[in-house]
Amino acid sequence: MTRLELWHSCYLLFPLLVLYHLYISPYTKVEESFNIQAVHDILEYGVPTHDANHKFKTFYDHMTFPGAVPRTFVGAVVLAAVAKPIAWVGNLDGVQQQFLVRSILGLFNAAALIYYASGVRRAYGKVAAARYTFHQASQFHVWYYSSRTLPNMFAFGMSTFALSLLLPVTPSTTKSLITRSKMALYLLTLATVVFRSEIALLLGCQCLYMLVQAAGPDISVAKAVSLTRRVLIPSILTASLAGLLLTVSLDTFFWQTPKPLWPELAAFLSNVFPDKDSLGASAWGVSPWHWYFTSALPRLLMNPFAAAGLIPAGFLFYSTSASNWDLTVPSMGYVCLYSFLAHKETRFLFPVIPPLTAAFARVTAHFSVLGERSAIYYMVTSGIALTTVFAALVSHLVLLPLSAQTYPGAHALMSLHSISLNYPAQPSVNVHLTNLALQTGVTHFLSTPSFTNASGHGRPVFYLPGSPSGDIPPLVSTTRTKWIYDKSDNATAFLSPMFWAKFDYAVVEDPGRVIGLWDVVDKVPSLGRVQILNPEVGRGMLVLGPKDERREDDGLSRLVGALYGDKMKFLYGVVHDLLREGYGVQWLLGRQRGSWTRGWWVHWGLETRLYVLKRAQGGMIMP
Numbered sequence: 001m002t003r004l005e006l007w008h009s010c011y012l013l014f015p016l017l018v019l020y021h022l023y024i025s026p027y028t029k030v031e032e033s034f035n036i037q038a039v040h041d042i043l044e045y046g047v048p049t050h051d052a053n054h055k056f057k058t059f060y061d062h063m064t065f066p067g068a069v070p071r072t073f074v075g076a077v078v079l080a081a082v083a084k085p086i087a088w089v090g091n092l093d094g095v096q097q098q099f100l101v102r103s104i105l106g107l108f109n110a111a112a113l114i115y116y117a118s119g120v121r122r123a124y125g126k127v128a129a130a131r132y133t134f135h136q137a138s139q140f141h142v143w144y145y146s147s148r149t150l151p152n153m154f155a156f157g158m159s160t161f162a163l164s165l166l167l168p169v170t171p172s173t174t175k176s177l178i179t180r181s182k183m184a185l186y187l188l189t190l191a192t193v194v195f196r197s198e199i200a201l202l203l204g205c206q207c208l209y210m211l212v213q214a215a216g217p218d219i220s221v222a223k224a225v226s227l228t229r230r231v232l233i234p235s236i237l238t239a240s241l242a243g244l245l246l247t248v249s250l251d252t253f254f255w256q257t258p259k260p261l262w263p264e265l266a267a268f269l270s271n272v273f274p275d276k277d278s279l280g281a282s283a284w285g286v287s288p289w290h291w292y293f294t295s296a297l298p299r300l301l302m303n304p305f306a307a308a309g310l311i312p313a314g315f316l317f318y319s320t321s322a323s324n325w326d327l328t329v330p331s332m333g334y335v336c337l338y339s340f341l342a343h344k345e346t347r348f349l350f351p352v353i354p355p356l357t358a359a360f361a362r363v364t365a366h367f368s369v370l371g372e373r374s375a376i377y378y379m380v381t382s383g384i385a386l387t388t389v390f391a392a393l394v395s396h397l398v399l400l401p402l403s404a405q406t407y408p409g410a411h412a413l414m415s416l417h418s419i420s421l422n423y424p425a426q427p428s429v430n431v432h433l434t435n436l437a438l439q440t441g442v443t444h445f446l447s448t449p450s451f452t453n454a455s456g457h458g459r460p461v462f463y464l465p466g467s468p469s470g471d472i473p474p475l476v477s478t479t480r481t482k483w484i485y486d487k488s489d490n491a492t493a494f495l496s497p498m499f500w501a502k503f504d505y506a507v508v509e510d511p512g513r514v515i516g517l518w519d520v521v522d523k524v525p526s527l528g529r530v531q532i533l534n535p536e537v538g539r540g541m542l543v544l545g546p547k548d549e550r551r552e553d554d555g556l557s558r559l560v561g562a563l564y565g566d567k568m569k570f571l572y573g574v575v576h577d578l579l580r581e582g583y584g585v586q587w588l589l590g591r592q593r594g595s596w597t598r599g600w601w602v603h604w605g606l607e608t609r610l611y612v613l614k615r616a617q618g619g620m621i622m623p
Contacts, residue, residue, distance in 0.1 A: 007129035010117045010137070017143045017396070018106035024400050026099055027410035027441035028148065035149035037061040038076035039101050040094075040444040043084060047077075053256045061444065062255070069267040072247050073254040074194050075154040079104055093450035098443060105154070106147025112160035113142075116354045119164035124323060124362055127369075131361035138388045139302045140395035141346060142353055144403060152347045155195040159202065159351040162187035166206065167358075168326070178231055181210065185235040193243030197268040198338060202351055205333035207232055209326075272341070286342040292335050296346045300353055302391040305384050306360045314363040327359040401563045408526040408609040409433075410441025412507045415522045416612050417449040420505075421456045423614075428482040432506040435489050437610055440526070451480050506613040517616035525606035528555070535599025543573030544583045555605025562606060576601070 028036050041060045048055040057063045083101050086092075092100060113136060121129035136142070145153055165184035169176070185203065192199040214220075214227040244262065252261045287295075298304075314324035331352035338348060364384050371378035413433075420429065433442055449457040462477035486503065493499045497515045500506070508514055540551035553561070553569075557576070561569035577583040580601050582594045 005121075005126045005130070007117055007121055007126055007133045010114050010133040013133065013137050014110040014113050014117075015107055017137060018110045018146050019103065020396070021143045021400060022099065022102055022106055022147045025144070025404035025407070026095075026102070027407035027446075028098075028443060029407070029441070030439040032149045033065075033443065034062065034067055034071045035076050035079075035151070035154075036098065036101070036443050036445070037065075038073055039080045039083070039149070040097070042076060042080035043087060043097060044444070052253065056254070056256055060254075069270045070251065070255055070261060070263040071151060071267070072194055072251050072263045074247055074250055075105075075149070075151070077250065079149070094445040094448055095450065098445035101445075102147040102149065105149060109142075109146040109153060109157045109160070112157040112164075113354065116160050116164040116167075116358070119167040120358050120361065122169050123167040124358075124365070128358070128362050128365040131365045131368075132358050134388055134392075135301075135303065135306075135361050135364070136354070136357050138392035138395060139300065139353070139357070140399045141300050142350065143395070144400065145347060145350070150347065151195045152350055155191040155199055156350050158187045158191040158195070159199060160354050162191075163351075163355055166326075168323075181231050182235040185232065186239040189236045189239035190243045193240055193264060194247045195264065197264050198348060199351065201337045202330065202334040203236075205330040205337070207236075208333075209330045271343075284343055287344040289339050291344050292339050292349060296344070296349055297335070297356070300346060300349060301356065301360065302395060303360070303384070303387050305364075305380075305387060306356075310363050310367075310384075311356065311359050314359055314366075317363075317366055320362050320366050323362050324359055327355040327362070331355045402527060405525070405527040405563075405606060407441035408524045409437035409439065409507075410443075410446060412437055412522070412524040412610045412612055413442050413446050415524060416505055416507065417457070419521050419612065419614070425459050425461045426481055426504070427461050427479065428484055429505065430484045430486070430503045432486045432488075432500070432503045432508070434506075434508045434610070436509050437507045438487055447485060448483055457481065504615055507610055508613065509610060511611045511613055514613060518613040519616045520611050521614045522612040523608045524610040524612065526609040527559075528605055528607035531603040533601045533603050535595070538601065538603070539581070539599065541577050541581055541583065543570055544577040545581075554601075555603045557605075559605045 038061070041062075045055070045059045079101050082104050083097065086100060087097050090096070117129055117133050117136070120132045142156075146156075147153075162184040165180045165187075169180070185207070188199055188203040188206065192203055210231070211224045211227060215224045247264070248260050248262050251263050252259075255261050255263075298306075311324070311328060314320040314328075334352055335349060338344075364381065367377050367381045367384070371381040416431065451458045457480075460476045461479050461481055462475070464475035466472045466474040494513065495515075500515045506514055506518065511518065511520055538551075538554055541549045542551065542553065542557060544550075553573075554576075557569055557572055560572040579596045580599065582596060585594055585596075
């Protein structure tokens with residue numbers, strides 16, 4: 001019987017973190033839209049077996065909104081295939097199906113991280129595995145994105161499984177080592193060909209590192225050639241052919257292109273070698289060459305000790321030096337190569353987070369051993385433990401709920417469905433959705449409310465009561481309300497009264513630009529920008545001192561109240577009054593009250609971003 005060890009907590013902790021992040025923040029952004037819409041269309045309309053071109057153009061979202069570059073359907077097809085029987089047995093509505101689909105992807109990535117933790121246990125021992133588990137769990141980005149239907153997250157699970165296979169195993173035979181290495185390179189190549197072309201950089205760094213290791217200190221060319229012949233070429237070639245066969249055949253069919261389509265190649269060429277009239281990936285913004293090192297990696301690792309140099313410190317100790325080379329050199333090579341591309345995003349570094357976290361865990365595990373004999377190392381180990389706990393609290397109790405407030409489009413759509421129950425049922429409801437709503441959470445899964453009796457949307461569109469005696473039964477329509485959405489962004493059309501005349505509801509950013517008679521039935525907030533308040537702005541007590549000195553809640557006060565309730569809101573008010581207004585200074589120091597911050601403060605809160613409008617009585621509705 002396997003003895004339970006501390007690192008085994010990852011079997012429960014990692015899936016729970018995925019589901020917790022998904023539960024708190026269940027909606028999506030525009031960058032996730034292709035795959036989430038594709039999964040919906042496959043679940044809703046199936047895969048056509050005849051007249052495919054017509055059915056794709058009629059029903060599938062990607063034909064109407066193809067995006068800047070084509071994306072592969074491989075991930076969407078797999079998710080839909082797994083979700084279909086569960087959705088059918090559970091009779092799930094759209095919101096529940098979206099949660100299910102994202103859960104499947106998130107749990108796949110959680111399984112990959114669990115497998116990596118077990119690899120750390122086999123390679124470096126139970127203490128390092130336990131440290132890895134808790135350092136990984138304390139981070140934010142991996143868990144927040146793990147269930148998001150980005151191509152990066154389909155590739156993340158595959159690359160994590162691959163990198164776990166490259167961790168050393170003791171004892172190990174040559175045959176076992178070759179098998180594991182071939183499978184690792186196979187997965188990395190498959191992820192490159194199908195999902196994310198930049199994984200080729202990580203693949204190249206791993207191959208180069210393996211060749212250097214095989215050559216040894218005497219630089220044996222024969223050993224390097226043997227590795228290339230027995231491991232590198234067979235695995236990479238086989239995976240390339242398999243990946244191309246899969247993605248080209250599937251995506252040529254779904255995109256209905258006259259020529260064979262390899263989406264990831266098309267995306268790579270468009271982003272890295274754009275046309276003369278295009279900026280490529282740089283159109284989405286550029287960052288300095290050092291941004292990954294000075295900004296992205298510290299935020300991803302979420303621990304100041306890791307960012308401050310404990311990972312490089314692993315090279316200084318004999319017991320951790322070899323493992324540090326294995327874990328960090330290919331990973332940092334990937335980061336360095338990727339830094340040459342001007343457009344940078346945090347999620348591009350996700351593949352190297354598990355090995356870098358493992359390197360950090362390896363060093364902290366060694367420090368914990370040294371801490372038993374040295375007071376200095378004990379203090380460092382205690383500091384690492386405290387910062388890990390603090391990072392976990394910030395990640396899961398601060399950053400997560402704050403991030404969940406950035407999906408006004410989804411919240412507006414849910415509000416619209418709820419508000420519509422206050423009015424008589426209609427055969428059809430026409431809604432205009434502004435671009436911001438479409439980018440911040442609106443998906444096909446959410447577009448149709450649940451038609452169960454409990455939701456209220458199952459009510460009949462038409463009802464004619466029967467006779468009092470019961471001889472004539474009531475006449476009830478079984479037709480459901482049809483929700484029709486307009487997603488046009490034609491600025492010229494917005495100036496025409498006839499454009500707005502055909503809608504029952506509108507979700508817009510500026511109600512003043514909507515022509516006609518409309519009622520604002522809801523205001524949907526979203527997280528605003530951080531502002532620094534100078535000493536002359538917004539002064540006064542919030543909760544302490546005489547009532548005549550108190551003022552209305554500020555942005556942070558309302559934000560804290562919305563996220564954590566009235567008790568935390570009151571606590572924030574106390575902190576504000578003590579620090580900014582200097583409450584208690586006279587009693588404590590015997591001098592006139594003064595601000596500890598010299599009157600400076602931060603403003604950050606929820607700001608109205610979208611308005612839900614309903615056509616007012618007397619407003620024209622075109623048939």
